[in-house]
Amino acid sequence: MSEPGAITVAIIEDQPHIRDGLRILIDSTPGYRCLGSFESMENALQPIARDLPDIALVDIGLPGMSGIDGIRLLKQTHPSLAVLMLTVYNDDKRIFDAICAGASGYLLKQTPPTRLMDSLKEVLEGGAPMSPEVARRVVALFREYRPTVQAAHDLTPHEIRLLKLLVEGFNYTTAATELGVSVNTIKFHMRSIYDKLQVHSKSQAVSKALRDHIIR
Numbered sequence: 623m624s625e626p627g628a629i630t631v632a633i634i635e636d637q638p639h640i641r642d643g644l645r646i647l648i649d650s651t652p653g654y655r656c657l658g659s660f661e662s663m664e665n666a667l668q669p670i671a672r673d674l675p676d677i678a679l680v681d682i683g684l685p686g687m688s689g690i691d692g693i694r695l696l697k698q699t700h701p702s703l704a705v706l707m708l709t710v711y712n713d714d715k716r717i718f719d720a721i722c723a724g725a726s727g728y729l730l731k732q733t734p735p736t737r738l739m740d741s742l743k744e745v746l747e748g749g750a751p752m753s754p755e756v757a758r759r760v761v762a763l764f765r766e767y768r769p770t771v772q773a774a775h776d777l778t779p780h781e782i783r784l785l786k787l788l789v790e791g792f793n794y795t796t797a798a799t800e801l802g803v804s805v806n807t808i809k810f811h812m813r814s815i816y817d818k819l820q821v822h823s824k825s826q827a828v829s830k831a832l833r834d835h836i837i838r
Contacts (some may be wrong), residue, residue, distance in 0.1 A: 628653055629654050629763050630654040630655050630656075630657070630676045630677070631656050631657065632660070633645060634680045634692065635661070635679070636661045636683070636685055637681075640731070644761075646709075648739075651739050658675075661684075662684050662685050663680075663688075663689065664686050664687055667692075667696075668702070671700070675703070677704045677705070677745055678693070678696060679706050679708050679742070681708060681711070682707060682709040682716055689707065690719050690720050694723045701791070701823065704745045705725045705726055705741065706725065706726060706727045706729065706745050706751070707720050707725045707728045707729065708730075709730065710730065712753070712756055717759060721783060721828060721829060722829045722832050722833050723829070726745045726750055726824075727744070727749070727751040727791075728751075728752050729741060733755075735777075744793070746791050749792070749793040750793075750824075751798075760789065775819055776818055777815065777836065777838065780801075781818075782836065783835065784801065785831050785837065786831075791807075791838060812827075819831075
């Protein structure tokens with residue numbers, strides 16, 4: 623019997639031993655339940671549509687449709703679905719493409735089990751968990767970009783700083799602490815950011831910040 627209110631997860635991973643290990647880890651952790659584990663994105667799409675989980679835990683190097691192409695499709699059809707990448711790839715292009723496609727976090731496969739489970743909860747709380755190696759590459763990537771006048775979208779310096787914190791993995795609560803303001807103030811600024819960027823979620827705002835090179 624699953625716990626009422628448990629965080630539900632779908633696993634999309636082609637390696638059987640990793641897929642089975644993740645399923646056992648999730649189902650044996652109180653407060654979590656695996657809704658299904660799939661070896662390819664093609665096999666996952668219909669079951670996920672029938673029984674939508676809270677989070678999809680997705681590999682990139684899948685047979686057939688790649689994980690990145692798959693999450694673009696998942697986010698188009700299920701905007702509320704949180705997606706957490708779990709992969710061996712830590713190159714700039716795949717990190718960039720995954721976040722732009724709608725991933726809320728990016729972990730490497732050597733992530734310890736306790737950190738992985740914490741990251742699943744963190745995603746649902748508005749965070750963007752990343753492995754340390756990935757976070758360093760993301761920060762370095764942002765430093766290479768300079769926003770153009772057209773891409774600035776009239777964001778204030780405070781809004782740009784808040785957006786940068788969210789991209790770096792802060793959630794609303796930790797961003798409020800970092801900036802010395804209340805969570806309600808963060809929410810107020812996020813509404814302004816959504817309006818200016820013409821987006822409807824944090825992950826879309828982060829994707830647009832990457833795509834339009836808004837963050838220095």
